[in-house]
Amino acid sequence: MKTRTIRIGLCGLGTVGQGVWKHFSASRARLESQLGVKLELHRAAVKDPRKKRAVKIPAGRITTDTLAVATDPKIDIVCELIGGTGLARRVTLAALARGKVVVSANKALLCAHGAEIFAAARKGGGHFFFEASVAGGIPIIKALREGLVANRFRLIYGILNGTCNYILTRMSLEGAPYAAILAEAKKLGYAEADESLDVEGWDTAHKASILAFLAHGVWVKTDRMIVEGIDRVSPIDIRTAATLGYGIKLLAVIGRDFENNELFVRVHPTLLPKDKVLANVNGVFNGIAVTGDVVGTTTYIGRGAGQDATASAVISDIADAVTLLTTGKAVAAGRPEQGPRVRLAPLEHVISRYYLRMTVKDQPGVLAQIAQITARNRVSIASVIQTAAGRTDAASLILTTHESNERAIRSTLADLARLKSVLEKPLLLRIGEFTD
């Protein structure tokens, strides 16, 4: 019997594309022997063929016609490594329409157009694999979809953005302010020139959306989530949190209430108790804690991004794609839902303890005013810490609350904003005392 040749096309040869080319070439012989096929990196599409690249690719295998790679009848597997939602979307849809397998690391595309992409795959007979889109180095998508197939997931929470975790880790180790660490992170290449996608929480939200789809079978758009970034976290918060026994991490939290058939997805800096494993996942590392109803909590830690970690995930998807092409194994896209469609939880069902830092006028009666407001909103105060605010006429007032909900805390914040004695917009953080 003649060995079948599977041909792979790369769209995009940036950092990730070059990593895939390099590591795939290095492991090709082993993969061929394991999968029982010949594997060929057939063609790569780039914007600028003359650009210097770290990997040597024969000139005949390079093209600038990206769509031609996506539609090439010889190519079985298309790796979309362009990024963004423009050309990447056209490439993806074109390949899926021709029944190809698309392997992608593109969380923004998937979050924005997931339903369209899977519909195109069903219609065209294609398949869409995306292990590299969330926590690149960690095989979390395979774990949720296959390894933990027996489970329903009450709670998933994780550190999904390496840039934010790097900044928070250094702020915590050095006591330095956010802006200084961000500037250094940019110099060192740990943060993008435009950092907003990372530090404002949108990148994490895209990944949370994908995990929620895998676990619960529905797409939650980012405008239906709570999404808050790390840009207002200051050294005083990190110091106070440490005193109270917490570290601060930017978390995605996906909670499901099976009794009421409600789901919520939120992204925010979170005070995480120091004895939680994820509170000690530092630097550019990602970590995810998954609570299943059968298995309990399992935790996964690894590099979330970067050339090598992402290439590892892309190659794992290529191997699965080869198995699919040679045997017809169909991978379920998301989890099919039983029973009535899950609803997004209203804000009053999203429960948490809160941390609230305010800069207030240093005069008698301020605490009484604030306490009246929290009481009126039925938010119960657990602790009060007052410290210097770095100006003579004001003080920093930090409250932690007992369990409350997002509706009540939002109303509290609105009331506080109307107080003349509260000098800046209060900073709100969540306290993540998750019961694993």
Place this chain on the structure above:
Amino acid sequence: MKTRTIRIGLCGLGTVGQGVWKHFSASRARLESQLGVKLELHRAAVKDPRKKRAVKIPAGRITTDTLAVATDPKIDIVCELIGGTGLARRVTLAALARGKVVVSANKALLCAHGAEIFAAARKGGGHFFFEASVAGGIPIIKALREGLVANRFRLIYGILNGTCNYILTRMSLEGAPYAAILAEAKKLGYAEADESLDVEGWDTAHKASILAFLAHGVWVKTDRMIVEGIDRVSPIDIRTAATLGYGIKLLAVIGRDFENNELFVRVHPTLLPKDKVLANVNGVFNGIAVTGDVVGTTTYIGRGAGQDATASAVISDIADAVTLLTTGKAVAAGRPEQGPRVRLAPLEHVISRYYLRMTVKDQPGVLAQIAQITARNRVSIASVIQTAAGRTDAASLILTTHESNERAIRSTLADLARLKSVLEKPLLLRIGEFTD
């Protein structure tokens, strides 16, 4: 098109078998919709049908003829949940000879007869799945085999035995001696009546053997490993380790030297630096750190055993078996090795720092004698701590060494045993300063 029915037989209805029955029944509808088949728990074989069980199984579905379940032509998937290497082996071989898929949690069987089992599977057209055999709740086998397929594994180390980790954790938290905690663990059901398989390291060694096979494609028998248990670890070791910045964990360590094509597998109590994630994995939890050449280090944490965690893994294997039966997806058993066959590393290539505790006569010149012996064996001392030994004529002497190797340290121990001033067999622990 008529939906195909896949029939499952359970051999053994102990703790794990009942867990599989319970959780499989609960998730059956969802699994059927996801996998596109009808699923039926066809029959279960037990020793005593009249025994009280937590799950209700119709009398017609229970039999005492275990081999009849394994060979029943109606049954597609046989779950071997008997344990041991007697009947379990006969059941496994009989089912594989008939081309069935066997799902097993039996690490002892696999470690002792792995080569025979996979040969029988190849010959009979059957398949053997064993996700539940190592770190039940953690999908580590799928991660090694599929998720990290792009990687070669220089280092794998992990906490694979919940009983030992529970005992060491409580010793560490309470400062209590080994024997007292073991007795309590037995009362609470965290240790078996005969604890030797766990505390002497054999259970961990079985699991290490399976991980080594998955990562490197060869079976290493336990008599070719270093296997040491936790039964001689005392509160003084845990205190001293803590002072030096380490926790003590029973680890399996699988190291591969790709340049020299050498492999070693070892199991021993290990001083693990407190800043390693696994040093903080406590209680009955398991944890595994895997260093791949592409992805770097990824870490996995979860419950290693128990009814529910094991059932979760067995059901994941059942789902994969259904995919295999409906599409023909073949899972590679181990990793096919490229090039010349890997050798077991000689002891002088197995490098570590060491911790050595001796009870010595409290008299002048003893340290000089000991230092002469270590020098003669080219073992270089890093630190010396002397404390009271709980008897008036003796002292506890604790040495830590710089990097040495298993040959040199073994020879050192033999020389020390001949010293009259060394009163008991020295306790040797490894210091696990792994470079992830």
